[in-house]
Amino acid sequence: MKVLVIGSGGREHALVWKIAQSPLVTALIAAPGSAAIGTLATCVNIPVSDLDGLVDLARERTVDLVVIGPEIPLCDGLADKLRAIGIAVFGPSKAASMLETSKAFAKDFYARHNVPTARYGVFDDAVRAKAFLDEFSPPYVLKADGLAAGKGVVIPETREAAEAEIDAFLSGKFGDASRTLVIEEFMRGEEVSIFALCDGKTVLYCGAAQDHKRVGEGDTGPNTGGMGAYSPAPIATLALIDTVMKTIIEPTAAGLAAEGTPFQGVLFAGIMVTADGPKTVEFNIRFGDPECQVLMARIANDILPYLKAAATGHLDQMLPIDWSPEPAITVVMAAKGYPGDYSKGSVIEGVDAANALDGVHVFEAGTSRDAQGRRIAAGGRVLNVTATGESLHYAADRAYTAIDAINWPDGFCRRDIAWRALKTH
Structure with missing residues (x-):
């Protein structure tokens, strides 16, 4: 093929x-x-x-x-x-991709198809948006309607900060992406990512992971495209996965098909596990990054027949995906300054030594090579140091041992990826 x-x-x-x-x-x-x-x-x-x-x-x-x-x-x-x-x-059509392209479209879609999610409002007028804050108590969730490279979400802790952010969003803080604004009720709980392959008719579970969006340890600081991920996530029990598939992912796939935009590809559901059950934070229409890295490390099957079946409408003929019992973790090494301004062009050494370690693979997210063949930092998130092990503790130890083998003074990483799971195991 x-x-x-x-x-x-x-x-x-x-x-x-x-x-x-x-x-x-x-x-x-x-x-x-x-x-x-x-x-x-x-x-x-x-x-x-x-x-x-x-x-x-x-x-x-x-x-x-x-x-x-x-x-x-x-x-x-x-x-x-x-x-x-x-x-x-x-990969889905342009029409089906609206599930990620527009937060406003997605929220209205969830409402039409009874997909559980947070209460919300959609605004392009600051006065109406600020008045809507009366519906909730802080913190507030503000989202740019359009694509913003995973950074278009702000969670102000006070009314004053929320009103200032509303002005900033609608004035183009994220360019055209934030000319329309979604305001949501803050959902309390733990977030998890659930993936499913879809061929337009059939959905097939494709793993769960938990990522870390905040740049700082302890999940502090501004949102990023993702600073690390691990799989499996303890919160993603078989019961939770079953509930999410039946109440969120399957109705979403059926709703897209019913509206004439059948989805072929991977549905990536961001789920908040609340006291009232799982609710949809958002859907993405492609594999997460860096969640994809840990899923690929754990899938025991040949992935290609599954991708082809999703593309050609034959997922109903596929057996469930077989998962390695070994957990996987990926730690993102980013350029200092990310997610703000950062410099490019610094030399990275030691990646080959890290790759030589047992159970380790370094996926390169933002590198190039110079005339001497050396690795050069060429992006914000630059390396995804991925490791597997007989337990999550072993996988994490391997990942950080690999990071310590990498010599890149202009890079940084979080040292607490998977802290929730490691704290309880």
Whole structure:
């Protein structure tokens, strides 16, 4: 099978790494890929924004399956263009991608299909938005309607701070993404990510993980794209997973199909486990990053048949995914200053030594190579140090041992990834 993976980050590195293990692969291509991905696949330097170029590549290489990693090309309609020329795609249509593209659309969709979620309001007027704060007590949850690279959520602790943020959002704090604002009731509980493959009709459970969005230890500081993740998450019991599948994920997939936008790809449900049961925080329409890294490390099956079945409508013929009993953890090493301003170009040494450790794989999210072949930091989140072990404690020890083998003075990481689970085990 000829497979084309779209993207260049740590998530795509993990997907390529897992797909490359399949005996079904006859050719593996990535666009644009990266130097790290290039050790596993043939990279073609076409940016994810060049939809026509990507379609031409898929046609010219006569690929059997395209796996789209990041959300932007999905939201721009790449899957539609590929399906229009008869190429199987793991990834939803532009219309189905509205579930992530627009927080306002998503909240109204949940209401239409009785998917449990927090009370909310949608606003483009500051006066009405500030008046709506009367509905809740602090803290408040403010979300940019559009895509904001995982950073468009602010949780003010006071009414005064919330009103200031409303003005900032509607004045373009996140560009056009925050010209419309969603205000939600703050949900108390523990958050977990639940994944399911979907082929437009059938859904199949695809793992649970818990990530850490805040930049600082103890889950403090500003939100980021994700500073680490681990799987399995103790809070994701079999009973909880069953409830989430039946009350949230299956109704969402059925609702999308009923509205004429059947979903093919992976549904990524952000769930808050509250005293009143699980409620939807949000849906994403692609694998999480860095959750994908721990899921790929734990899936014991050949992943490729599952991706192809989701793309072609045959998930009903697939057995449940087989999971390794070994937990996995990934720790993000980021450039100092992230998620604010950070510099690029610093040299990273020791990654090969880290990769040589038992149970460790470093997925490269934001690196390039200089003329001497050295790794160079080229992004905010730069390395995803991923490890497995017979227990979560072992996996965490391996991950941090690997981090200590990496010499990158201009990088930092959190030293408490998986702290909730480690505290109770």
